[in-house]
Amino acid sequence: MKVETRKVQQVGHSTLMVSLPKEWVIATGLSQGDILTLQQDDDGSLHILPVGVSEKREIVKSIVDADKCEGHSLLTRIITGIYILGYETLEITSKKGFESDQLAEIRQSIQRLTGMSIVEQGMNHVVIKNFVDPTRFPTNGLLRRIYIITSWMQEASIQALKERRKSLANEVLHMENEVDRIYWLVVRQMLLAVKDKHVAKMIGIESPLNIVGDRTIAKVLEKIGDLSENVATEVLTILDSDYTIEKPVLDELDNVYKLVHDVYDTATKAFFAVDIHRSNETLEKVENVKAAQKQVIDTILSGFRSSLEKRGGPVIYESVDAYVALRAMLWSFSQIVEYCGTIAEITLNRALEKPSDLCHFERLPSAE
Incomplete structure (x- = not known):
């Protein structure tokens, strides 16, 4: 996390101003006239977000190579770990094709995780999605x-x-x-x-x-x-x-x-x-x-x-x-x-x- 310092300047009689970091402005695509939201937290910090940024949340798919999960219950622990980390989509792949015990392990793993379900399955891949709304x-x-x-x-x-x-x-x-x-x-x-x-x-x-x-x-x-x-x-x-x-x-x-x-x-x-x-x-x-x-x-x-x-x-x-x-x-x-x-x-x-x-x-x- 990059930390920068800015000097507070006074504009007019009562307005204080702080300039925004150039790299952040470019990364967020801000331009003159755009609206920002300011959120003050209990610890005294101030969060600045462009309006609508929450709607542009990046969706990331996690991909696991089952052929490399050779340890006992390793595949189960990886599926559980990815679930805990909050990923909504998980794809498990196998170039040589899944063994029956691997498919059984996948099914048993998702049965113990709330909201996880297999949405697509082929000879060499299984796609799992999480349908849980965390706010509920x-x-x-x-x-x-x-x-x-x-x-x-x-x-x-x-x-x-x-x-x-x-x-x-x-x-x-x-x-x-x-x-x-x-x-x-x-x-x-x-x-x-x-x-x-x-x-x-x-x-x-x-x-x-x-x-x-x-x-x-x-x-x-x-x-x-x-x-x-x-x-x-x-x-x-x-x-x-x-x-x-x-x-x-x-x-x-x-x-x-x-x-x-x-x-x-x-x-x-x-x-x-x-x-x-x-x-x-x-x-x-x-x-x-x-x-x-x-x-x-x-x-x-x-x-x-x-x-x-x-x-x-x-x-x-x-x-x-x-x-x-x-x-x-x-x-x-x-x-x-x-x-x-x-x-x-x-x-x-x-x-x-x-x-x-x-x-x-x-x-x-x-x-x-």
């Missing part, structure tokens, strides 16, 4: 949707364990794909907001600082989705074994889930409301849950020993698998709580960006 998906709405899904995933996993319902646990695994799909859309929205202030305004981005925070929150929620999937996976491990979890252990595990859910709910509500008091409450609850989890681990170990004593004989492998799965579930819950702390910290910082009755700002006189 406010960021907070997408983030709230991820929270709702992941919260249900955690509840369903515990219910599946208590009721021994494998079908419910398997449904949780399917819902993780929906979390990923929304996450990629959020990231795409963030990058488009950086490039286009109009898009940023339409999707609820009030300040450039919010883009960094929202991007972090999106990643945190996506990670919570992964951890919620892990909980369901461990539930299936337990249900596939012959090990019966004793009621005291189940009760303790259910109590931990309720504590985790409470922290998660408080953290997300604080974020969407930009509530500094709730964010502080979240950070306090995080420490309480950590202490509760230690108690549950002791209860699980005690229940495991009691079960082995009742059965008698050597340690049964299924019992060990179940115990390891229970510990893994608790670890996933502990990580979810840690991520809730991250959400609370971002919320607290965002609340301090604007003056309030709790904290306001005063300008100090400049030093001589």
